[in-house]
Structures are given as structure tokens and as C-alpha cells.
Amino acid sequence: MASPITTGTGLGSNLDISSIVTALVNADSSAKQNQIKTQTTINTAKISGVGALKSALAAYQAAMDKLSSATSPSFSGFAATSSASTVLTATSDNTAVNGTYTIKVNNLATSSKVASANFSGGASSAIPTGTLKISQNGTDYSVAIPAGATLQTTRDAINTTLSAQGISANIVTDSNGSRLVIGSTTTGKGSDMVVSGIAGLNIDGTQVMGTIPDPSNPGQTLPDPASSGTIGALATDASLSIDGLAVTSKTNTVSSAVSGLSMTLVAAGTSTVTVATNTTGLQTSIQSFVDAYNTLVKTVNSLTQATADADGKLTVSAPMTGDSLPRSLLADIRKELTTPGPGGQLSVLAQLGITTDQKAGTLNFDTTKFNTAMKDKSLGSQVQTLFTGTNSTNGLLARMKTAMSPYASTGGILDQRSTSLSKQKTDLTTQQAALDLRVESMTKTLTAKYNAMDLLVGQMKATASNITSFFDTMNAQAKA
Template identity: 60%
Template sequence: MASPILPGTGLGSGLDTGAIVKALVNADKAAKQGQIDRGTATNTASISGIGTLKSLMAAFNKAMKDLGSTTTPQFPGFAATSSDVKIVGVTANNSAVNGNYVVKVDNLATSSKVTSAAFAGGTTSPITADTLIITQGTSTYNLDIKPGATLQSVRDSINADTSLKGAGISANIVTDSFGSRLVLGSTTTGAGSDISVGSVSGSSELTIDGSTVVGESGGPAMTPTSAGSIGAVAIDAKFSIDGMALTSKSNTVDKAVSGLTLNLVATGTSTVTVASNNDGLKASIQKFVDAYNALANGITALTKPSLDDDGNLTVAAALTGDALPRSILSAIRGPLAETGAGDKLTVLAQLGITTDQKTGALSFDSSKFTSAMNDKKLGGEVQKMFVGDAGSNNGLLARMTKVIAPFTDAGGVLEQRTTSLNKTKTKLTNDQGALDRRIETLTAVLTKKYNDMDTLVGKLKATASNITSMFEAITAQQRNS
């Protein structure tokens, strides 16, 4: 809104009424405006600082979770490789032993897939109401077939049944030249896992004998009434390790060689090599140190003011004097000093990880790490120190995640601080609006008063001039008479 202050000299008084009003308004406004400006600057800096702090904490939290992943372990003491991963895949845990193993895969473990007889009417073929008895190995599952059921509704009922779904059994419909067939498959592999389908009545048109092989690859050619195992019955995997013949119901073998999990992929021969994972451990430990230092140094940058050449404060940092960053630093430093869950490896210093007393950041001495791996043979315990025992939260990474949770969780300290700062920002905006309105009103009032004064002075000057003229005229008449 345009200011009502009129610049220039008053016509009646000859005074610069605009300058007078402006000076009075500025004097009245200065204290409150200064308070709002200082509050806004501090609030803006704090909002920016808390935003940066939240980003630092989120990055640190993600790093801890990635390093502590159970699906892709980052701290295995041993590394296992396969000369041909298209035949055998391999992973090692901390109980592995250095060595080489020749693995020859003769055949893979297979699962059961069975088919019913063909229904010429297709997917809408009616199915007699009954109770199907689906058997796999020693497990039996009952499925009620309601009146009015069709081949498609039976398939849907099988796929919706939670017990069958939990057993890995599913169904679909395949249509060939003879009609539509109900086909059941399973994720369970190994001999004895063949699926059979019977019924309480003993006469269901969906009866399937899983021990009977149908289909050209393993039995007679398919006919409209063919029902049974497609291609071949389920079998165990057959393989050998260094010439020793072994079998497995699963293609994932975790008990044949101590500390190794073999994933049989195809028939053929591959050499598995197990060696100490020093390079991998070093890289993962460096990731931890880097993640910690990024957070610690970032917090320091948010709280440490800039100094001039004489050591005097020049510019305060975004969170200088704020207790929150110090609380976070104190929280994450706590787990570093705690004793780990290992037997021989209990403190980070054994791996060459120490705290810089001046900066609070971590230092990683690679020579001490190499000694711990080669001379003291601590590689197998590194994972336990960082990740902890299986199913526990006693690893360093889990403890780190736990101590920062009160700050980073939804509704936590950082979110509460952000909410409070935003409320303060809104209040400052409202205070500025109120001050602007008050100043506008004061300006209008003072301008009117000084304009009225100027008008009055002008009238008084005019009156005085008239009176003076009158007396001068009288004096002139008296002189001439």
C-alpha cells in the first residue's frame, strides 16, 4: 500500500512535514522491527541447520542398515568363489575354512508338476461337488468343492487356500488339443515331494496319481484321460564334492561343506575356492568409518562458528550454541566404547579403529587391521562385532541404529524441532504483518495531524497578513490627512 506521507515542505508552515512523520514512524518501529529481524534470521538459520542435520542422520541411518543387511552380508570373514557360477553358486560364512573343492553336479533336484485329465468344455467345465484331498509327501490338505464349481473356480480356490499357498502348491489351467487340464505345481523339490489328488468320495474327475508319469518326455503320449506327473517324478539332486557322492532334496546345499552354502544351478563341474576376505572386510570397515565421520564432521560444521585471523568470532554457524547436535554426537559415540559380542575381538581398536581426540572423527589404521587379520586371525569375528549374533541386536550397527532412533523416528526429536521452528516462523510472519499494519495506521494518523497543523498555520499566517495590511492602510490614511 502506498505511504500516506507527503514529501516536501508544508505550504502553510514551511516545515518538511513528510520528513518529520517519517522520523517519528521509524523511531517507533525500530525496536520491534529489530526484534523480528533478529528472530527471523535465527529461525531461518535453525530451519536450514535442522534440515541439514536430518539429511546427515538419514544418510548415516541408511549406511548402518546397508552394512547390517542380512541378505547381502558385508562382513563375512571368508570369501567363496566358483569357477563357473552358471553351474554352482557359493557363499561362505564365518565358520568356513580356506580351501578348494571340486563340485560335480549330475542332476538337479526337481519339483512335482501334475496334470488332471482333459475337460472338453474348457475352463467353464462343471466339477462335481466333493472334498479334494491333495497330498504331498506326508502332508495332506483338504479342499471343499462347492456345488456349481467349474474348472476355473477350483483353480482359484487352490490358489486362495492359505495352507496350500504356505506349502508352495499352486494351480493353473493349460489347454491342449484335447481340452483344458488343471495343472498343479510346487516349489518343494526332492524325491517324495510328488503331488497326488484324490477325493473323499473317491470318484472325483480331478483325481491325479502323482507317481504315474504322463507325457512324451517320460511316459506314453498324452490322451484325453491322461492324468499324472508331467515329464517325470520329483527327484533329489545328485552331486559330488571332491569325488564323494552326495544327494540333496534341495538345490541349495548348506550342510555338505562346513561354512559353505552351495547353490546348484546346472549340471557340470565347477571348482569352489574359499579364502580370507581381508579386502572385503577392509572395504566394509572403511564404509563404516566414512559414514560415521560424515555425520560427525557434518555436525561439527553446523555448530562451529567461523573465526578471523585473530581467533575472534565472525560468523556463527547454523546451530552454534544448540544442544541438540551435541546430544547426537554423544549418543553415537556411546556404542563405540562398548565391548562387542565377540570372543577374541571385542573392541574396535583391535581392528585399527581409533577416535581422534581433537576432532572426534574415527581413524582407520590399515596396518593394524592387516595384523589383526593375518597374525591374530580375527577375520571370522568381524561380522559378529558389527552385526552381532544371528537374531540379536548386540552388534555395533544395530546399537548405532538404536541410539539415533529417538532423533530420526517419526515424531522424534528432529521432527519435533522442525515443527517448533515452523510454528516460530509463522509467529514471526504474523508479528511482521501486525507491525506493518500498526505502522501504516500510525503513519496515516501522524500525516493527518501534521497536514492539519500545516493548514492551520497557513490560515493563521493569512489572518496575520490581513491584519497587518489593515493596520498599514490605517497608518497611511492618518499620514495623508
């Protein structure tokens, strides 16, 4: 704030009014100004610290969510590999057992694809209004066909109405006209579609579309323009053998034929599937868990631990030094590290070679001890139970998420602290504005008073000078 004092010495008193007023104002306001400045510095640092803690906690939660993913498990005790991924791919869960299986895929499961008879008017052919019914696996799906519909708008209505059911439609046009072709993602024998309800769009998908001789290629056939039905062949089940035992499947994902093993069929052929203990994958997942935890601990330490300055003489406080919140957060999370899990033989992290550094608070992962546990004690199948539990709440990852929830949830402890600090920042801004007004007012008042004093002193000096001159004149006349 610019000072209202005009620098210079008083003409009447020869006093440095500017310096006197500045000193008096500073003496009155410096204590409050220093208090505001100190509290503002601390407040700014704490706001930054809480923000950094929020970010660290969010990153840790993201890492825990990834490790606990149900669609991509990180702690599978077994790993399945296929010798021919172009034939099939394989995954396993913790109910699998070590073994090798010879899989021969005879044919894949196929879905239904049906076509209407040709419409000579093409995609713009008129379609009667009404309700189109598509039946599949004993379920009827209805599609409303409005007045003025065409083959193209009928296709669009099917796609809009039944996309969630895996049923879609398109139009195929050849020299004879256009056909409505309807396909489904549902596979397996008996999943053929039957279409009814609209004249011209009656399709019996349990029958293969008829053919006529191809005049251009003797001995070859073409689809009959007047015929409708299944294109090519009816829907079929997947056919395969596992070590010579015949297996069929409605879908190309075979998950119940071998306990703990799921296979996705890709093409006909033969593949050898091997199931073995997932030591390498488990070690990678555990290391990811340890790294995520250590990153959180190091962030908290950087926000709370005071450090020495460049000369090593003075202690420099961190943004949240002395604040109990970060310590409480770590204490709640660390508690879960030592709480026994729901498993049997494997119940604590120390059995996997995971220990706590007593000085830094971080985790150490002894891979030698881990590999021994996997090889000699056969704990691989129990690792997932320790981390992800037997239900949605008793695994280590779920318990840690529960421990973090009061801090990280919307409106939780960290949000409340942020709100409190923001309010404090506003209060400090208000206090600074009030102090600035006080300084300005006091400066104006003191300046006016000292200027008035200077004027009075000047007047008194002038009067004194006049009196002195008067007596000097009288003395001179008397002597004369």
C-alpha cells in the same frame, strides 16, 4: 507495506510532514523490527539446519542398515568361491574354515508337477462344485470350487488360494482337449501332489501319467488323454558328492553338509569350492562404515562450526552454531566407538586400524594395520561379531542405531525441535503482522495530527496577514 503519507511540504507550515512522520514511526518501530528480522533469519537457518541434520542421520541409518543386513552380510570373515558358477554357487559364514572342496552334482532336486486327464470341452469345460483337496508332504490344502465353475476358473481359484504355499496351476491345450496342470516349488523325494475331491480332477501324483503309442512316430509315445498323474518323473532329492562322500538334499540349497558353507545347486557337473579369509570384502565393508560415519560428522561440523568471511575478518555463524543438540548427537554415537564389543580377541576398532582424528572428529582407517591384523592375528572371523554382535543388540551397528533412536525416531528430539522452530516461525509472523498494523495506525494518526497542525498554522498566518494589512491601511490613512 505502502506508506499512507503523501509526500510533500505542508502548505501552512512549510514543514516536510512526510519525513517527520516517517522518522517518528521508524524511531518507534525500528527496535522491534530489527528484533523480528534477526530472529526470523536465525529461525530460518535453524529450520534448514535441523532438516539437513535429519537427512544426514537418515542417510547414516540407511548405511548402517545395509551393513547389518541379515540377507546380505557385509562382515563375513570368510568368502567362498565356486570354480563353476554354472554348476553351483557358494557362500560362507563365520563358522567356516579355510579349505577346498570338490563338489560333483549328479542331479538337482526336482518338484512335483501333475496333470489331469483331458477335458474335450477345453478351458470352458464345466467343473462340479465342491472342495478340491491338494495333498503334499502330509499337508492338505483346500480350494473351494463354486457353482458354475469351469476349468479356467478352477485354475484361477487354485492360484488365488495357494500362491503363498508355492502351488500354482495352468491349462495346457492340445488336439485332444485341455488339461489342468498343477506345479509346486517344493522339491525333494516324497513331495508329489495328490489331487482329490472333485470328479474329473482326481490326480494321483505318486504315479507317472500313462502313455499311448504315437501313430505319427513309430516307437514313440504320447501322453494318454484319459490318464492323469505326474508329468515326466516323480519328485527327487538332489544328489551330489563332496570330496567323494555321497550327500542328498531335499532342496537345491545345501547348507548343512559342510560347516559354515552354503551351496546353491544350478546344474549337474563338477565344481571346486574354495573357502578363504575374506580380507578384501571385510576391508570394503569397514571402509563403507568409516565413510558413512565421516559423512555424518562432516555434515554436523558444517552445521555448527562458524567460519570467517571472504576477507577473513568477520566470523560467520553456521545454522546451528552454539546449539548443543548436534554435539549431543555426536557424543552419543562416538561413545559406542570406544565401547568394547562382545567379541573375545577383537573388541575395539583400534585393533583393525580405525582411529579418531582428534581435530576433525572423523575416523581414519589404516589399511596396513588392518591387513596385518587379518594376516598375523587371524581376526577375520571376529570382525562380524564386533560389528553385528552375538545377538540383535550388542553389536556396534545395533548400539549405534540405539544411540540415534532418541534423535531420529518419529516424535523424537529432532522432530520436537522442528515443531518448536515451526511454532517460533508462526509467532514471528504474527509479531510482524502486529507491528505492520501498529506502523500503519501510527502513521495515519501522526499524519492526521501534522496535517491538522499545518492547517491551523496556515489559518494563523492568514489571520496575522489580515491584521497586518488592517494596521498598514490605518497608518496610511492617518498620514494622509
